[in-house]
Amino acid sequence: MNKDLTLVRNIGISAHIDSGKTTLTERILYYTDRIHAIHEVRGKDGVGATMDSMELEKERGITIQSAATYCNWKGTDINIIDTPGHVDFTVEVERALRVLDGAVLILCSVGGVQSQSITVDRQMTRYNVPRIAFINKCDRTGANPGRVVEQLRDKLNLNAVMIQMPIGLENDLEGMVDLVAMKAVYFDGDQGDTVRYEDIPDNLRDEAEGKREELLDAVSMFSDELMEAMLEEQEIPEEMVHEAIRRGTLALEFAPVMIGSAYKNKGVQPLLDAVQTYLPCPTDVENIALDLDNDEAEIKVSNNPDDPLVALAFKLEDGRYGQLTYVRTYQGMLKKGDFIFNTRTGKKVKVGRLVRMHSNEMEEIDEAGSGDIVALFGVDCASGDTFCDNTINWSMSSMHVPAPVISLAINPVDNKAQENMSKALNRFCKEDPTFKSFVDHETSETIISGMGELHLEVYIERMKREYNAEVEVGAPRVAYRETITQRADFDYTHKKQTGGSGQFGRVAGHMEPLEEGEYEFVDEIVGGSIPREYIPACDKGFQASMQKGVLTGAPITGVRCLINDGNSHSVDSSDMAFQQAAKGAFKQGYQKANPVIMEPIMKVAVEGPSEFQGAVMGSLNQRRGVIVGTCEEGSYTVVEAEMPLSEMFGYSTTLRSLTQGKAEFSMEFSTYKQVPKSVAEELIKEHEASKKNA
């Protein structure tokens, strides 16, 4: 392993589903001698691609977990995180991005920038991840890299410029012209192992010159020397161009675009070169930790291996050999046999086995330097925990975790399944912060919740396969919420006299809608009308009332409760009495505050051939959707709409039959909105009926 951090790259590969991430990763591993044969994603050889290690992934042809893997290209260590492409798994993508220094954004030369690429790109911008774009599948019919570059500029606002130019396209894809070196690049051998550099074919020379000019114009902004050299019309050394591209890329102001076809083994080695040349090493990137001993003050991590250890656990996996924890070290060294501290729990753990992962095979190592991505065995922690040595108490800034929007009830079929199911749920909750499970005490059902139908489906499948837990699945339910829309006063006295000491408490004040945030408690009691010691009890009582709304039993959010008056009794008042009083007061105020039901609204984008646009819009409209807009791109159209999640169940089937399977859609959580009256009435009726039956 390299000690020199400039020779380490932590990169992610992310993109839209089916644009060939896994295939590309497979090629990278092959060319860097990590694997000795190439397997396809939906391979006929029955082995499946190396990165797709879960059986389920192999069966569906999609990558669910972002397996981390390591390879070495021309002396540079490259840690690759393969990330899932489906939007339901975005938390996986986000978590992977957190620990990356750079990324390769893969795009399909035919599909171009699709909705998922936009989501992923937004995430990359959020985490300041410099990126290279790779336009894959240039061998496919309809390949049009030029159009994709345009979309990168229009839709993603990237300053995207090609640094290569294809030689032939579709079936005739032979290779590419490297616009920096001004050479034609070809790939020889069955697996494209040998890279051959030639002069640019005469018929392409003029075009290549023009494209190079464009490239130089764009990158000269990042290098004064280059600008000067261009003005003085000097010979421009290759190094100077590389340096300018690198600077622009690191500043997130430039995105080099490369092309190729991973499946046809074209363009992969130059991409690896570009990763080495243009993407940042750990010291190029600024990472911020929070000092827990110093009021979460922000501290820049040093990347220095001699400093105290700071490492982030970004992914857990339950493998054949127990829990595997993927960590990224930010500074210091992680050594076998060392004791490290989990700063969230304060627990001390010993580093037992330390391994470098290659999908589901691994390699034992003794130590890992800063900037490295490795895995630990047998360390009990949750995803997102930070490890330090005992001298400091830092935490890597917490990750953005969206709240779940959908839930289902699951019931184990027998006792054995029951046991396995709880094991599995325990594991999944630790692995994935967007996946939650709890037991509904009223129905004694186990409820799981997450980011979408597919998200939950995958976990149910995993339960069955990995834990042998057969469960019956209820219909998916939307995570409704309740909130209030106007201010209301309350004044409630809780009084009980049942022999012995009674209960007494009076709470008065008002509640009002809270624009931002879920709950706020304001104490404006003066003159001790409620004694200080009972004020937390009032807060507690309000919070308890927020857990179950009156209308549908959904949790209540967005309420500010203010108390300004009350009464107490020297003997009969107690914590309990004031909690009860606050609950009563909340109930009293809530009914007057015009409560409403809120439902999750999803941002949906449907992409498909233009001829189906009418049908698609019709189908969205029928489902209470608001169509935000349509976007025509040649023969393709994207319809963007805001849809209530409750109406989107089974939409994929509808869409398939409407469009002969030619359209696809993506969906992400947007906001909560009030449900229309008619729907609200229905929901309230349902809730009442279920209460009666219970």
Added chain:
Amino acid sequence: MGYEQLVNQNPLRVLNLGRHNKHLGLIMARAGLGKTALLVQIALDSILRGNRVIHISIGASIDKTKIWYDDILQIILQDGSVTNPHQLIDMVQQHRMIMTFKESAFSRPRLEERLNDLVLQDIFKPNCLVIDGFDFENAGREDLEDIKDLLDAMSMQAWFSAVSHRDDERVSPVGVPGPCHEIDDLFDTVVLLKPEKEMIQLDIIRNNGEDSAAGSGLILDPTTMMVKKN
């Protein structure tokens, strides 16, 4: 609706936007003077009257167009006269639809097909179209007449924006600059935006079919791009 006050306060009322169905308007200016902002204000005015508007952006993205509306709505909401901002934002969203086209993909048959998709399925029945980015430079009189026929047939009001150029000296007798100097008779209302000291002057060249003297008009605040009173 409850937004009459906003409509009545709107300085754009001199254009009599609410009156006609089959009405064709044109906004001309050099690049960067606020054509899109004005189109969005016209669209919002129409929405506040309870109409449905399709905003057609040629060569721009849905998101960019949406941001125009969000920004201008924000300015409208700033003075605090609207009691329920969320309701207004929702209403704008429900009464507006954005269609974007590639420069090369916009034509009458395309537009007709799209509009029919919406109207026949009863998804969205627009009363007003605003069309931003129509290529007057390369479109002929027939192209525009064709679109005008379509809009007439569907009895919709429509507003176009057109870019004029500093060095383009062509001008029609009433003062409509190129590239629209030969087709300005197709429009019932023509508005010209001109930089005037620190403000942007909004000249109404023709108002509902009647030519008006230059200089009659409104002022556009260049920081907010909102129309101000004269």
